[in-house]
Amino acid sequence: MHISEGVLSPPVLVVGAALTAVGVAMGLKKMDNEKIPRVAVLTAAFFVASLIRVPVGPSAVHLVLNGLLGLVLGWAAFPAILVGLALQALLFQFGGLTTLGVNTFNMAMPAILCYYLFGRSITWKHPGVATALAFACGFFAILLSSILLAMCLIFTGESFMQAAKVLVLAHLPVMFLEGLIVAFCLAFLMKVKPEILGVTHAAG
Amino acid sequence: MLLDSYPRLTWGGALVILALGIIASLTLASQVWAHKVNVFAWVEGETVFVEGYYPGGKKAQNSLVEIYNSTGAKLLEGRTNQKGEFSFKIPAREDLRIVLTAGMGHKNDFTITAGDLGGSEPSSDERLPKTREKVAAPSSTTVDMGQLEQTIDQALDRKLEPLIKLIRNTRKEGPGVTEIIGGIGYIFGLFGLVMYFRDRKKGSRDKTL
Numbered sequence: 437m438h439i440s441e442g443v444l445s446p447p448v449l450v451v452g453a454a455l456t457a458v459g460v461a462m463g464l465k466k467m468d469n470e471k472i473p474r475v476a477v478l479t480a481a482f483f484v485a486s487l488i489r490v491p492v493g494p495s496a497v498h499l500v501l502n503g504l505l506g507l508v509l510g511w512a513a514f515p516a517i518l519v520g521l522a523l524q525a526l527l528f529q530f531g532g533l534t535t536l537g538v539n540t541f542n543m544a545m546p547a548i549l550c551y552y553l554f555g556r557s558i559t560w561k562h563p564g565v566a567t568a569l570a571f572a573c574g575f576f577a578i579l580l581s582s583i584l585l586a587m588c589l590i591f592t593g594e595s596f597m598q599a600a601k602v603l604v605l606a607h608l609p610v611m612f613l614e615g616l617i618v619a620f621c622l623a624f625l626m627k628v629k630p631e632i633l634g635v636t637h638a639a640g
Numbered sequence: 641m642l643l644d645s646y647p648r649l650t651w652g653g654a655l656v657i658l659a660l661g662i663i664a665s666l667t668l669a670s671q672v673w674a675h676k677v678n679v680f681a682w683v684e685g686e687t688v689f690v691e692g693y694y695p696g697g698k699k700a701q702n703s704l705v706e707i708y709n710s711t712g713a714k715l716l717e718g719r720t721n722q723k724g725e726f727s728f729k730i731p732a733r734e735d736l737r738i739v740l741t742a743g744m745g746h747k748n749d750f751t752i753t754a755g756d757l758g759g760s761e762p763s764s765d766e767r768l769p770k771t772r773e774k775v776a777a778p779s780s781t782t783v784d785m786g787q788l789e790q791t792i793d794q795a796l797d798r799k800l801e802p803l804i805k806l807i808r809n810t811r812k813e814g815p816g817v818t819e820i821i822g823g824i825g826y827i828f829g830l831f832g833l834v835m836y837f838r839d840r841k842k843g844s845r846d847k848t849l
Contacts, residue, residue, distance in 0.1 A: 439745035440676060469838050476831035480824045487815065523826055527819040530676050589745060 437500055437581060437607075438486075438524070438531030438539055439588060448591050453537025456518065459544055463514035474632060475512045478505050482520040486530060497610050503577030504618050506547025507554060507570075508625075508632060513547040514540070538588055546580035558622055559633060566626070567619045574618030575611045582607040677703070677746040681738050682804050683730070683756055684797045690726045690750075691808065692740045699724025703742040710735040733757050 444452075467475060478501075485499040505513040518540045524530040531539045554573040560566040586600035625632050677700050681690045692700030705726045706717040715731045720740075736757070739749045 438676065440747040442749075443741075443745050443747045469835060472831050472835045472838070476828055479831070480827045483823050483827060484820060487820065519827060519830060523823045527823050528676070528815040585745060 437497065437543065437585065438521070439535045439542075439585070441532030441534050444535060444538060444588060445591055448588055449534055449538055452535075452539075452541045452588070456514070456537040456540040456544070459511070459514035459541065459548070460518055463509075463511040463516075466510060467512040467515065471509070471512060475509055475516050478509055478513075479516040479520050481505075482517060483523055486520075486524055486528075497606050499610060499614060499617070500543055500578060500581065501614065501617070502543045502547040502581060503550050503574040503614055504621055506544075506550035506577060507558065507573055507618065507622070509547075510551045510555065511548060513551070514544045517544045517547070542581050542584040542588065545584065546577040549580065550577050559626075563623070567623060570619040570622040571615035574614035574616070578607050578611040578614050579604065677740060677742040677748050679738055679740040679748045679750040680808055681750050681752050682808075683752065684801075685793060686730055687727050688730055688736070688738075688752060688757075690720070690728075690738050690740070692720050692724045692726075692742060692748075700740065700742045700746075703740050706739045706741070707731065708737040708739065710737075730757055 482501050482505055485501040488499045489497070502513065502517065505516055509516055518536070521531060521536055521539050521543070522533075525533055525536060550573045553576070554569055558566050558569050558573070560569065582603040583600060586596055586603045589599045589603075590596040622633070677692055677694055679690060679692050681688055683689075690705050692703050692705070694700060699720075699722070701720055701722055701724055703720045703724070704717065705720060707715045707728065709715055709732055715736070716728060718726050718728065720726045734754050734757075736752045737749055738752065739747065741747045
């Protein structure tokens with residue numbers, strides 16, 4: 437999911453960086469002080485998640501957790517993913533500093549969409565429906581990220597349909613895994629600390 | 641626990657076991673990490689070997705390998721085999737930049753300097769002329785210099801093989817625990833700082849919060 441240095445052309449990098457800048461600005465504006473510890477914990481989770489590797493054919497994919505970040509953090513997922521990716525680039529040489537903008541956008545944009553699509557509905561009364569929606573959230577975030585990744589790669593000469601097919605197929609196990617993880621995390625949070633998901637406002 | 645003993649608990653419980661099981665099996669079964677591609681290249685005789693792999697040692701199979709010279713002109717290209725390896729005869733004795741593109745946005749490069757390529761042509765490497773003189777001085781018998789050098793090269797390749805293997809293997813290690821813990825530390829420190837400064841700003845404006 438991390439695009440390396442020197443793969444993309446400068447226009448793609450600039451557009452990615454600009455979009456990420458806007459997203460991060462939005463995220464920082466919407467991130468109030470009570471939310472900061474939550475953002476920090478999920479940034480740490482995101483940072484470590486990439487180390488859990490899922491072997492797929494000739495390549496390797498890994499957990500991203502962007503669906504979970506979007507669900508819990510909303511727009512604050514942008515600064516969280518930016519910080520996580522910057523540290524991954526510096527410490528593990530995953531991705532790169534020039535591709536930081538594009539990579540952040542590819543992972544944070546689906547997170548925001550998940551926030552708007554599933555953010556309200558996951559507090560559904562029926563636990564089965566809530567779990568199914570949480571699974572869909574984790575699944576969808578990765579699906580969208582791999583499609584965005586494929587779109588970035590068109591400009592490098594790989595044909596979109598081919599790149600998209602390879603990427604979506606490669607990330608299929610991750611989609612299922614992330615769906616399960618988001619479902620599990622949601623069930624756990626609902627029981628232990630529902631206010632993290634903003635449930636108290638809905639209920640009270 | 642008693643309060644929550646309706647379906648939600650079993651859902652949650654089942655998911656805990658499932659998710660933890662998957663994560664545990666993934667991390668334990670294959671002690672390998674993701675997610676960049678590495679390239680390493682070494683010279684044996686007249687052949688350059690290129691190896692592509694992901695952190696943790698998984699081979700980068702069927703990846704595009706391109707060889708550029710120092711002026712940036714492409715000399716040749718090929719694809720790695722099932723073992724993630726690609727080899728080619730030295731095309732020119734100059735700095736070679738080996739670029740490996742593994743698809744899915746993964747790319748990395750490795751440079752072999754003219755000195756590494758060695759060989760019969762005069763090299764800028766300072767050690768080579770010296771050894772040459774040493775060998776040449778006492779030999780009163782007729783020894784073909786080229787042959788001698790070739791023999792030495794072959795012997796060196798043999799002797800250096802375990803060393804090269806060692807380097808290849810050490811380079812395959814994924815991120816260490818130090819980096820991971822350090823990264824988490826950076827994250828908490830950074831957000832702590834953000835909170836500190838925000839709190840001060842807010843505190844100076846209104847004391848109620």
